[in-house]
Amino acid sequence: MISVSKLLCDLDAEGDGLRYDAADESTKRQIRDEKQRRPVVVWNVTKQCNLYCDHCYAAADTEIADGELSTAEGKALLDDLADYGAPVVLFSGGEPLVRQDLEELVAYANEVGVRPVLSTNGTLITEERAQSLKDAGLKYAGVSVDGLPERNDDFRGVDGAFEGAVQGIENCLDAGLKTGLRYTITERNAADLEGVVDLLTDVGVDRFCFYHLDYGGRGTEIVDADLTPEDRRQAVKRVCDMTREYHDRGEEIETLLVGNYADAAYLVEYAREHMSEAQAQRVYEYLRVNGGDPTGERVADVDYQGNVHLTQFWQGYSLGNVRDRSFGAIWEDESNPLLSALRNREEHLTGKCADCRYAEVCRGASRLRALTVEDDLFAPDPQCYLEETEIHGSPPFDTGENSVASGSSAD
Amino acid sequence: MEEFDHEVDAPRGATSREWEVFVREDTADPLTHVGSVSAPSTDIAREQASSLFARTAVTLWLCPADETQRYQTDDATLGTGNTGDDATMSVDEMESETLRGENR
Numbered sequence: 001m002i003s004v005s006k007l008l009c010d011l012d013a014e015g016d017g018l019r020y021d022a023a024d025e026s027t028k029r030q031i032r033d034e035k036q037r038r039p040v041v042v043w044n045v046t047k048q049c050n051l052y053c054d055h056c057y058a059a060a061d062t063e064i065a066d067g068e069l070s071t072a073e074g075k076a077l078l079d080d081l082a083d084y085g086a087p088v089v090l091f092s093g094g095e096p097l098v099r100q101d102l103e104e105l106v107a108y109a110n111e112v113g114v115r116p117v118l119s120t121n122g123t124l125i126t127e128e129r130a131q132s133l134k135d136a137g138l139k140y141a142g143v144s145v146d147g148l149p150e151r152n153d154d155f156r157g158v159d160g161a162f163e164g165a166v167q168g169i170e171n172c173l174d175a176g177l178k179t180g181l182r183y184t185i186t187e188r189n190a191a192d193l194e195g196v197v198d199l200l201t202d203v204g205v206d207r208f209c210f211y212h213l214d215y216g217g218r219g220t221e222i223v224d225a226d227l228t229p230e231d232r233r234q235a236v237k238r239v240c241d242m243t244r245e246y247h248d249r250g251e252e253i254e255t256l257l258v259g260n261y262a263d264a265a266y267l268v269e270y271a272r273e274h275m276s277e278a279q280a281q282r283v284y285e286y287l288r289v290n291g292g293d294p295t296g297e298r299v300a301d302v303d304y305q306g307n308v309h310l311t312q313f314w315q316g317y318s319l320g321n322v323r324d325r326s327f328g329a330i331w332e333d334e335s336n337p338l339l340s341a342l343r344n345r346e347e348h349l350t351g352k353c354a355d356c357r358y359a360e361v362c363r364g365a366s367r368l369r370a371l372t373v374e375d376d377l378f379a380p381d382p383q384c385y386l387e388e389t390e391i392h393g394s395p396p397f398d399t400g401e402n403s404v405a406s407g408s409s410a411d
Numbered sequence: 412m413e414e415f416d417h418e419v420d421a422p423r424g425a426t427s428r429e430w431e432v433f434v435r436e437d438t439a440d441p442l443t444h445v446g447s448v449s450a451p452s453t454d455i456a457r458e459q460a461s462s463l464f465a466r467t468a469v470t471l472w473l474c475p476a477d478e479t480q481r482y483q484t485d486d487a488t489l490g491t492g493n494t495g496d497d498a499t500m501s502v503d504e505m506e507s508e509t510l511r512g513e514n515r
Binding site for chain 1: 419421422423424426429434436443444445446447448449450459462463464466467468481483487488489490499500501502505506508509
């Protein structure tokens with residue numbers, strides 16, 4: 001995740017310690033580990049869902065699937081994640097609220113010290129469940145909305161899904177639960193981006209996560225609807241512009257970009273063009289600490305059957321299963337040549353990624369998209385939208401002792 | 412000495428059949444389990460595993476996960492209890508709980 005509001009508007013957020021090792025600069029209580037040496041773990045607690053979204057990475061279905069981890073197995077998994085030091089567990093699905101034991105699992109995660117957060121379509125969040133999730137210790141609910149009503153409902157396969165999601169958001173906010181938006185940008189809904197933010201800001205939402213489409217699950221079936229490089233660049237610029245406009249008028253929304261680390265390079269270029277060279281350097285230093293694409297390192301996924309994946313989007317390959325071996329043992333096992341190669345990907349990236357001057361802050365972005373489109377694990381990400389002049393040359397700034405990350409030039 | 416009293420027999424494969432993958436990076440190496448791929452057929456499983464491991468492997472074995480008998484000691488077992496059907500809403504319950512579900 002790349003926090004646009006942090007990098008361009010200096011907004012403090014609880015995740016800064018995880019993302020930029022910038023906890024010392026923040027006045028917010030920080031979610032942090034030892035600079036995220038352990039991954040945030042997405043746990044798809046079920047494959048079942050009450051909607052049928054075109055871009056669902058988990059290929060969720062309305063029918064119950066066999067092999068879900070039981071409540072007891074789920075708690076054992078949470079113990080395992082706590083022992084390993086995972087800082088955050090993101091309950092996802094399918095639609096996690098179809099599990100009646102969700103509150104019990106959230107409470108258990110909280111009890112063992114793994115911060116519980118939720119990814120949901122929002123339409124099952126009644127007043128009662130919002131309150132019970134809050135009471136269980138849930139820290140955050142991210143609700144997926146992919147456009148204004150017509151486009152969102154078309155994406156999600158159910159008329160009324162938009163209204164249901166907004167009602168769920170309101171129920172969360174009424175229960176005192178921090179709530180944000182998840183929005184996957186494609187050609188089909190890019191035009192609605194600002195409209196959705198304006199509408200949900202009025203409802204009381206102040207956190208907005210914009211996802212690039214990854215090519216997993218049903219996402220592979222709508223690659224044709226993905227943004228062109230030109231439109232992607234324009235959409236990311238609009239997120240940057242919108243964030244600054246909101247902050248300029250005193251509305252301190254938090255905005256994040258997820259799933260394409262070409263955004264890291266673009267943010268540096270944006271800061272240089274629209275702000276100042278000093279701001280561009282500051283952005284670069286934060287992103288250098290952030291470390292680029294997190295696949296196989298700072299994010300992990302456990303699916304409903306216990307299979308461990310490199311990210312939540314890459315469910316066609318599993319590193320192992322937590323019913324056979326602990327999560328930590330699977331995640332640490334670099335005898336797996338794929339895991340080892342991904343963690344040392346700088347040595348393997350090819351094409352324009354091999355000598356890109358932003359390689360340190362991007363790391364080739366999505367290996368899954370490269371594999372899906374090019375059938376080559378280390379080919380350039382087809383979603384890269386940087387211009388040739390931005391790619392070539394020496395690294396944009398010297399790095400070292402004077403970095404903002406070391407605290408000496410956080411001006 | 413502990414016995415392999417626990418059978419791990421829960422189904423695997425979220426979208427299609429699951430195939431356990433084993434590779435050898437040198438003919439002198441032992442065969443190593445490197446995870447599993449989801450694929451509807453042997454040929455596609457081979458393609459998928461090749462795209463991930465052909466860079467370094469000299470041997471590739473694929474074994475259908477649903478043909479694999481797995482046994483382990485109780486100590487190595489993740490929690491206890493039945494799989495989660497009882498913890499999950501029925502389809503009817505889920506649809507009736509969906510806000511504005513009447514519009515389906």
